[in-house]
Amino acid sequence: MRYFSQVLTVTRWEFSRFFKPKNEALGIVIMLAISIVGYFGGKYAFSDTEQKMELSVVNHSDTTLSNFLSSRYIVKEVPKDEKADFLELIRNQKEGILLESGSEGFVVNAYKNTRAISKLKADLTDYQKQRELNKIGLSQIELAAVLSPAQVQESFIYSDNSAKRVVLSYFFAGLMVMVVFLCFAYQFTAITGEKQLKITEQIVSAISPQVWMDGKIYGITLTGLSSMLTYAIMSILGGMLFFQFTGLPVSSIFDYLYLPSILIYLPFALIGILIWNAILAAIASIITDPNNSAKSSLMMLPIVFVVTSFLVIRDPDSGLALFLSWFPLTSATSMPIRWAITEVDIWQLAGSFILLVLTFYLLRKLAAKIFRVSILITGKEPSFSEVFRLSKQA
Amino acid sequence: MVEQIKKTVLKVNSISKDFMNVKAVNAISFSVEQGDIYAFLGPNGAGKTTTLRMLLDIIKPDSGSIEWNLNNKPNQVPDAEDIGYLPEERGLYLDVPILNSLVYLATIRGMEKADAKKSALDWLEKLGLADRAKEKLQVLSKGNQQKIQFVASILHKPAFAILDEPFSGLDPLNQELFIGFIKEINNQGTTILLSAHQMSLVEKIANKLFLINNGQEVYNGSLPGIYQSFGDKIIIELQLETPFSEASFQNLKDIESIDKIDDFRVKITFNLQTNLAKVLHDLAKIEGICDITSHKPDLHDIFLQLLKKK
Numbered sequence: 001m002r003y004f005s006q007v008l009t010v011t012r013w014e015f016s017r018f019f020k021p022k023n024e025a026l027g028i029v030i031m032l033a034i035s036i037v038g039y040f041g042g043k044y045a046f047s048d049t050e051q052k053m054e055l056s057v058v059n060h061s062d063t064t065l066s067n068f069l070s071s072r073y074i075v076k077e078v079p080k081d082e083k084a085d086f087l088e089l090i091r092n093q094k095e096g097i098l099l100e101s102g103s104e105g106f107v108v109n110a111y112k113n114t115r116a117i118s119k120l121k122a123d124l125t126d127y128q129k130q131r132e133l134n135k136i137g138l139s140q141i142e143l144a145a146v147l148s149p150a151q152v153q154e155s156f157i158y159s160d161n162s163a164k165r166v167v168l169s170y171f172f173a174g175l176m177v178m179v180v181f182l183c184f185a186y187q188f189t190a191i192t193g194e195k196q197l198k199i200t201e202q203i204v205s206a207i208s209p210q211v212w213m214d215g216k217i218y219g220i221t222l223t224g225l226s227s228m229l230t231y232a233i234m235s236i237l238g239g240m241l242f243f244q245f246t247g248l249p250v251s252s253i254f255d256y257l258y259l260p261s262i263l264i265y266l267p268f269a270l271i272g273i274l275i276w277n278a279i280l281a282a283i284a285s286i287i288t289d290p291n292n293s294a295k296s297s298l299m300m301l302p303i304v305f306v307v308t309s310f311l312v313i314r315d316p317d318s319g320l321a322l323f324l325s326w327f328p329l330t331s332a333t334s335m336p337i338r339w340a341i342t343e344v345d346i347w348q349l350a351g352s353f354i355l356l357v358l359t360f361y362l363l364r365k366l367a368a369k370i371f372r373v374s375i376l377i378t379g380k381e382p383s384f385s386e387v388f389r390l391s392k393q394a
Numbered sequence: 395m396v397e398q399i400k401k402t403v404l405k406v407n408s409i410s411k412d413f414m415n416v417k418a419v420n421a422i423s424f425s426v427e428q429g430d431i432y433a434f435l436g437p438n439g440a441g442k443t444t445t446l447r448m449l450l451d452i453i454k455p456d457s458g459s460i461e462w463n464l465n466n467k468p469n470q471v472p473d474a475e476d477i478g479y480l481p482e483e484r485g486l487y488l489d490v491p492i493l494n495s496l497v498y499l500a501t502i503r504g505m506e507k508a509d510a511k512k513s514a515l516d517w518l519e520k521l522g523l524a525d526r527a528k529e530k531l532q533v534l535s536k537g538n539q540q541k542i543q544f545v546a547s548i549l550h551k552p553a554f555a556i557l558d559e560p561f562s563g564l565d566p567l568n569q570e571l572f573i574g575f576i577k578e579i580n581n582q583g584t585t586i587l588l589s590a591h592q593m594s595l596v597e598k599i600a601n602k603l604f605l606i607n608n609g610q611e612v613y614n615g616s617l618p619g620i621y622q623s624f625g626d627k628i629i630i631e632l633q634l635e636t637p638f639s640e641a642s643f644q645n646l647k648d649i650e651s652i653d654k655i656d657d658f659r660v661k662i663t664f665n666l667q668t669n670l671a672k673v674l675h676d677l678a679k680i681e682g683i684c685d686i687t688s689h690k691p692d693l694h695d696i697f698l699q700l701l702k703k704k
Contacts, residue, residue: 006502013498017490198485202546205450205479206503
């Protein structure tokens with residue numbers, strides 16, 4: 001009972017130290033402000049003007065081109081002998097586009113490359129396409145029929161209806177990675193900071209290294225999850241706003257929130273986060289000075305395994321995918337993705353999860369042992385072999 | 395008068411600890427009784443902190459055993475609520491309000507949050523820091539930070555407090571203040587085990603002593619006992635005009651030892667039976683003595699004397 005109450009006290013302490021609602025709210029406000037400015041600014045910057053653009057064309061005999069361009073531009077004819085003067089005018093005034101049509105194609109003259117040039121090139125491509133279609137006597141509808149894919153009706157014995165399941169599994173994989181990275185910063189501050197402030201000895205004289213380690217893992221995991229939850233809620237609200245703007249129904253979001261899938265993915269993600277927190281805590285326990293320790297780079301380890309776990313997408317039924325969905329450092333993301341895109345027996349799902357839980361149980365014990373032998377080593381940072389040797393003795 | 399039999403709350407049986415090839419602690423044994431202020435004395439590197447860490451199970455002894463019996467709970471490791479610890483390497487959360495830190499450290503030792511808060515505020519009041527309870531520790535002066543660290547170790551009113559070098563880094567005024575605090579918590583029922591190397595301060599509060607050097611016991615017993623056993627000497631300190639030369643003191647009789655303090659000061663130890671009149675007569679014959687003082691040996695003198703014997 002004392003173990004639980006002490007772990008709870010340490011968990012609460014770590015959570016309250018690092019989860020600051022005021023800072024989270026400020027972060028959200030700043031993020032919202034940047035998003036709004038970005039959205040409307042971008043929309044304004046890339047919006048197509050209603051007004052027709054002015055286009056100067058060197059006199060030519062192709063009336064089809066003139067008619068085509070007139071429907072999209074304010075076309076001004078420039079006599080051939082005035083071409084050189086007009087080009088000089090473009091150079092001086094730094095604006096204007098002069099189009100010249102020839103047997104080899106088109107020549108576009110402008111002061112510099114702009115979006116208007118891209119639009120003109122696209123329009124000229126349209127024109128050429130139409131001209132070539134007319135030559136062979138093909139209409140636009142007939143062309144679409146030629147280019148359309150074959151109509152194939154699919155019928156499978158195993159129907160997983162997985163599209164939304166996959167999206168949700170990616171969401172949880174992404175959530176796990178983001179939480180682990182948030183926790184990475186907190187673990188560093190919490191553990192190496194406490195060592196540098198010389199608080200550790202005071203703490204471990206009151207509680208066992210296991211209580212200390214468990215409290216840190218749970219408290220910081222909770223902090224990371226709370227931050228993520230805040231951002232997830234904000235994303236959903238943002239998504240709802242997006243759907244509102246685009247005219248799509250808000251309920252589109254809820255289509256993806258399929259409860260049975262959430263009940264499977266969430267425990268995998270949660271234990272995965274706890275496992276990585278235990279590993280990060282063990283590494284941080286060995287580090288004396290985070291600014292000068294080569295071991296700090298080990299904190300990037302989770303990204304390697306998470307990226308590897310995504311290999312299951314290529315062939316979810318391969319031996320590699322099977323291994324990744326059972327191996328505890330990848331299974332938290334691999335198994336839910338595999339379950340989403342292929343047929344996975346329920347016993348596999350359960351077995352992989354039990355292995356994941358067992359791994360966490362053992363890793364937190366190992367982390368506490370490493371912490372116990374590392375705290376009293378002062379001065380030089382211990383090497384992995386020293387920690388291993390001392391852990392065996394402890 | 396019948397002496398009251400006190401309960402033994404800590405019994406250490408021949409514990410040893412090696413670090414690589416260094417014998418940090420070598421088969422030491424001692425016991426602490428309820429209500430004691432037990433001082434662990436020795437120079438830096440003598441093995442004091444290693445011993446204290448073994449008592450708290452922060453490190454394990456290679457051999458020997460430790461038996462605790464606090465609040466009638468016999469065990470090898472004391473319960474967190476029964477023990478207070480001020481480590482030699484001090485530290486607290488600098489970026490957290492003082493009151494929060496104190497309450498947290500008391501609650502992990504089993505104190506109720508409300509009681510911890512009340513007790514913390516009482517102590518802060520006593521230290522004149524009540525109005526700064528919500529400030530972060532980093533804004534306090536070093537002296538005030540040390541006071542907070544001391545309070546953090548005893549806030550939960552433990553049955554036993556281990557204070558590792560409590561006077562280290564304190565100015566004389568604060569040393570006296572800490573002596574007062576230690577006496578106060580001892581009067582309220584907390585047994586104290588402290589380590590120190592400032593023997594003059596320990597003499598003021600301890601009732602029992604353990605002198606340790608190179609991990610080995612030098613003396614273990616009561617403070618009056620050490621004076622009775624080893625204090626039967628007279629020490630004469632001489633101030634010299636010219637640098638000390640041993641040849642000048644060759645003719646002195648009944649000398650136990652001559653110790654050079656520095657080039658111009660020397661300390662001569664005599665037995666109590668020595669004829670002081672004769673000593674003074676002999677000293678008068680030595681040229682260049684500009685000052686003479688005499689005193690009975692203090693703890694520092696006895697410690698050095700015992701080291702020589704070892």
